[in-house]
Amino acid sequence: MTVSFGLYQAMPGGPTEAMKSVILSQSGSTGMDIDRLNTLIQLYTNVNPDQPVHVQYLNYVRDVVLYQDLGRSFFKNEKVTTLILQRLPWSMFISLYAFALGYSLSIILGVLTAYKEKSRFDSGVSSVVIALNSIPYYIVGVVLIYFLAIEQSYFPVGGRIGSGVPVGYNPDFMISLVKHAALPAISMGVLATSAALSMRGNAIRILGEDYVRVAQLRGLRDTRIATQYLGHNAILPMYTQFMIGIAGVFSSAVIVEEVFSYPGMGLLMFEAVKTQDYPLLMGTLIVFTAISLTAIFVADLTYSLIDPRISVDES
Template sequence: MYEYFVKRTGQALFTAFVVVSLSFALVRLMPGNPADQLRGQLIRNNPDLSQQEINRRVANYINIDFSAPLHEQYLSYVSGILQGDFGRSISQNAPVSEILGQALPWTIFAFSIAILLMFGVGIALGALMAYWEGSRFDVSFTGVGIVLNSTPNYVTALLFLYVFGFTLGWFPTSGHISSQVTPVVDPLQPVATYDFVANATYHASLLIASVVITGFGGVALAMRGNSIQVLGEDYLRVARLRGLSDSRIALRYVARNAILPMYTGLLLAFGAIIGGSAILEQVFTYPGLGYYIVTAVDARDYPLMMGGFILITLAVVVGAFIADLTYGLVDPRVSTGGNA
């Protein structure tokens, strides 16, 4: 187990190192040279600035001093990343770490609820589909699952936004919370905390629904396939002889064992929510991490863009790392060392 832990930790650290190194190279090799573009912008807007002050501001924004030797630039850039310094946003005129730090909790909040609902509905439905394999219920929901899983979530998002947001006016079409709600999470203020969480969930409802509607079908189909393999086990025959109901057998016996192979996918989904947030957050004008990344791309805000890309990749790496280390605890039948 110790060797497995060291191996996986080394792989995760190496991946993170490659991501940071690639981000450094992209800043230097990206078409248009972001440093030169920023320098020209500063000269146009501030013609009285000295060349030394312009170079200092460029280094402050991009977190790379292009006047220093290449190895010093790289070491300084990596050192800044390790300290949480991603440079300064050009379009927002604020530290990138501050912008991402304020946006990330909202993305995690909305997409965590969406993924938990998506997996919960998909797992329960998939277990029932497998238990009644070949029935009208199974055939109908298999078709529905295939259609929904093939539909891009932004298509559903646009439909929900138009119908429930603009036409019917049932849900807000932008923002995190209402202006009259105070953002507070404090056990000593349960009423204010409940109002805040409820209002935040209300504002994110259409975004959450878009993820769940287009995602639960794929989870259900995967769960159905896993459950069919479990249905032939002896303990299910014993459960039927005991007179247990079909729904209890499907959800308690079949689902509990068929869900284990999907554990890794769940953790990877939590890591990937950050990367998959961009389009949906733009559709609903939900200022989370993906929203600011798309805004940075449109504004050619390289520091904010690269900081977001690094955070997305590291989130996926951390999700895979946790899945690797904990899967053996969830399913003791798996040998984490790979020698059994």
């Protein structure tokens, strides 16, 4: 909140003056009383431009923390909280979709490459993962649109569901929902594939443990050793990375939703930037930051529960 408020105050051209111009142009009047103008600005932003900056800041924090009031969008003329709650579930959906795709693939590839270390499979997969992480995820999105949506028409180009699809818990709606979110999720999931190399390193270290050698001597199948013995223990040190990855994947929605015209919170933030809708921009920035910090905080609190080998000093 402090950073967003500071950015708000430091924006070139003066956000307060910009909002005054917008309000005057929308009202069609150039001679509005200054007190009424300041009242309207306070209604939209929860900031009274006549007050000192520190008083504006304290009032803004009070309204956000105590009343969950992020102001009012003066382009959409709705409460910022309402607009965010309408879009947030869709952004969460494609983010979790991308997280599940990216990290599931990373875990599988990491374990398999470690188990087949120094083989052609190991070299090939490692090279592909490095190449994918060298390409910006939004470029991957553009490539996916061209080949899978425009050239082959396997997936729709944009939107959340197809036109004419009845909304509700029915197969047509579910299929349309998954198909429209597939390409954004795949392009965002590229961010998570870097975990495959970390998983590979952890798995190679665990391969030298005694319990893995005993399992091999017992003649257990390779798939069982790779999943139950190797994968399970190699994934534990990556728990924090996974939680931080949720924040990274979620924040990437700002660009991905614009590329795919997917109406989530990221596209809402992008629209706020284009229209200079400062209350909406500040609100979305605070929510994105809160989700990122919450994911990291939860990881710190729960890591010892996930991995019993980690003890907390209570002294």
